[in-house]
Amino acid sequence: MKTYKVIQFGAGATGKFALRAILTHPRLHLVGLGVHSPQNEGRDAGAFCRLPETGVLATRDRDSLLSTEADCVAFLPWDSPAGDVLEADSHSGALFALVCALLASGKNVVASAPNSLVYPPYLGPETMARLEGACAAGNASFLYTGVSPGFMPDRLVLALTQISARIDQISVREIMNYANYGDRDMIMGLLGFGQRPERFDPSALSGSFARALGGSVAMVADAIQTNLDRIDIDVEFAMASTGFDIATGRIEAGTIAAERIRASGIRDGRTRIVAEHITRVDDQVAPDWPRFGSGQREGYQVEIHGAPSMKMELELGAFGRNPMADAGWAVGGHLANSIIGVCEAPAGVRSFMDLPLAIGVHRMTA
Template sequence: MSRRLRVVQWTTGKTGSAAVRGMVGHPVLDLVGCYAYSPDKVGRDVGELCGIDPIGITSTDDIDALLALQPDCVSYMAYRPNFDHLERILESGVNVVSTMYMMAGFGYGEQATHRLRDACLRGGSSLYASGIYPGHAPMVALAASAMCSRVERLSVLESLDISGYANEQMFRAQGFDLDPDDPAAREACEASCGSFKDQIPVLANALGLRLDGVGFRVEFATANQDTDLGYMTVKKGRIAGFKGTVSGDKDGRSLIECSFVWKLGEDMTPNWPVTHGYVIELDGVPGVRVRLEPQGDHLDGTVTTAMPAVNAIPLVCAAPPGIVNLMDLPLVRAAGQFRP
């Protein structure tokens, strides 16, 4: 880069805090401001909000003040998108990276997607959505496919015990602690997989594959007893785990799969094993398997979710206006991040 890039962080939840920590001391990025969703965070030092030493930047809910800082990019990691805010940011000429992958497709509806795209075109800005999954893990799958002379099926599996994440609002929205016979359970789980549904056509397009449609299937595991997680309780007989797949289908076959095993603890039936990471498989010639897993005991999902978006900021700022995906950018990598 010929100059350093100015970045505003949008909210400091778990993932947003990881993004802030990843930007402090970054070789290319300068964090210049931060949007606070919660009134009790306004006026507080961003470093303290994110679990590090003070960094001399205070959070605010004044959007005009943040845009007046003339940022090159906003790192947008709100719990739910505010399309009025996003439209205002993009049409002002500020690029956006986000871990909300559904903004890269039609997960929030065609009207929302067209609204964001048009704001990009008016402002000459770019919008990019990523994360670990969807986002970076499928990018690794595409890189692995270069070794194959024939690909018959591509599968990416996220397999995790997510009970340590402590996010009751998200878990209940996914359908945890519902009765497995409740029709709302499948609906909630499928709705939470909207980002996978948007990822499937990206992968298909990258591999030159025309699909007939996108399918969804899921199984439930139920708690063997009342399970108190500290932040929520899953009652006996209620949903404590999901095992499912969003598939890209062709001629009655599942060719591209975004699969998941999500569990809140271990005391459930059936008790599926978890790999505590990601398994990428390509059936073909040759068959290839890639594992993304922690070197220690724990894969910090907040860091692995935030950094694929943060590390993409220089590339997104150089991208043409519009909504861009992983095929529109050079390989996202930790450029300049070697710090022996």
């Protein structure tokens, strides 16, 4: 069997899961590891994911990685959910420039960042032109992959439509509790938890989800060949009735303790495709918003109304496992399992619609 040389960028909270998934795949061979933090430079790749030494040492030298011969780059650096790849001076803009440089150097790229690249055609002709130009220059392919978005609101939904004879409406939602999530800048900053609603500007929040969830809605619409008139973004907040503490700080009574962010694809005045995130930091808040019928706190719901009509609930962190850790495993596994298909695809900007199904080949335990 042919093996593929892989460079990974990013070995943080999510990157470590992808790194392990790459190192344990018999057809993937790690040849480089890029990191951001000075204290991680020189560490063996195996140390990031509790595996034996690999001989591949982490580096901050991007030029050396650009010149390293490899078939594919697993691209998982941290990026702000509010990032915009078209803002050249932003962190997301710099990551986008690096993605284009990697593609132009002849390396395929499978990425979970920048977050706005879920479905590049949705971002407009300028973004597509830069990506397609880089792919053409290096005879390489690009794919964004993840969990939500990147699998649940798009790839999984499309798989379920394989048995559809008629589709009236599609809805998919992520339901999460972020009380134990430790990123203060995201929880108390971008997402606005613990802030007074009248003092919180949700524009960055709605913009980030317009690109991410909106991209998933656009991908599903294109896949099932449904022309949408527009994609609307709605943000709702629910407040805490009493004060309490979470991992990132204090939530006072009257401040934001739950939010519902929805991307709705509209055609002929009717809502046809919906992708939404419902996030709480207290399970008692917003009792009228959707929850799981089986009582678990976190996971995903998919509803397809039509013939047949169906509803599915999928729980990450089942059987007593940690949901946030399992989300990391899901991102890492999905990305690593997608590498071979991208390497063997024609050059260009790819999506799930034109790639073979990435399944758990070689993942069964001994």
